[in-house]
Amino acid sequence: MDLNKLPRLSKTPTPDASKSEPATPSQGATPLQYSPNPCPNCSTPLREGARFCDTCGAQIARRPNGGAAYGIGGEAWISIALGIILLFFFNRPLQYWHTRAHPEQFTWSFVDKTGNPITYPQSAFWLPDVAFCVFCAAMILEGLTILLARRIPGVLVFALIVSVGAVAFNLIAMAKAYGEIGFQIPCALAVAFGVYIAIFQVGLFRSLQAQKQNSRNI
DSSP, X not given: OOGGGSOOOOOOOOOOTTTSOOOOOOOOOOOOOEEEEEOTTTOOEEETTOSBOTTTOOBOEEOTTSOEEOOHHHHHHHHHHHHHXXXXXXXXXXXXXXXXXXXXXOOOOEEOTTXXXXXXXXXXTHHHHHHHHHHHHHHHHHHHHHHHTTTOTTHHHHXXXXXXXXXXXXXXXXXXXXXXXXXXXXXXXXXXXXXXHHHHHHHHHHHHHHHHHHHHHO
């Protein structure tokens, strides 16, 4: 039987090994890149481009150039503005001090439990009013120190001491006034916002210290 007369089966050509492209060697994992700016909340180094801190989960705002934004200017502005506005509406101690030379110009009147007239400092309203004014002044001071924090980080320590003192003062005033004139909402708000301000100041101070340390290591 002549095998040449049988139909030939199709044969797929074998590619030439010499013409095949060389295999690309596997590359190792790319090392993580970290931003020079740490987390503003916990001061942990941030991954480059991260939107959230890997340690505390805080959301990281980003500047157009990719750096972490801390919003210091906005925080300073709101502290100063709120402090001035609140002092404008809760200014009874300031009115009293301003009119000490002319008592008749101070139009507020106070009486004791028996109905006898007493002076403003003798009333139960004096301590909580002064405490809240101290908190307003602490807010204004905090805004000013935030603006100076990058150049003089030590001013944040002074602002923190003032904030903690204002919180303690309002706590004492609220406790003493509760039995006579009831719960003082302004003092309670001062305590709540004062604690927030103190936490922010501690976080900002730690963040600035970490930035300073990173700049030394670069």
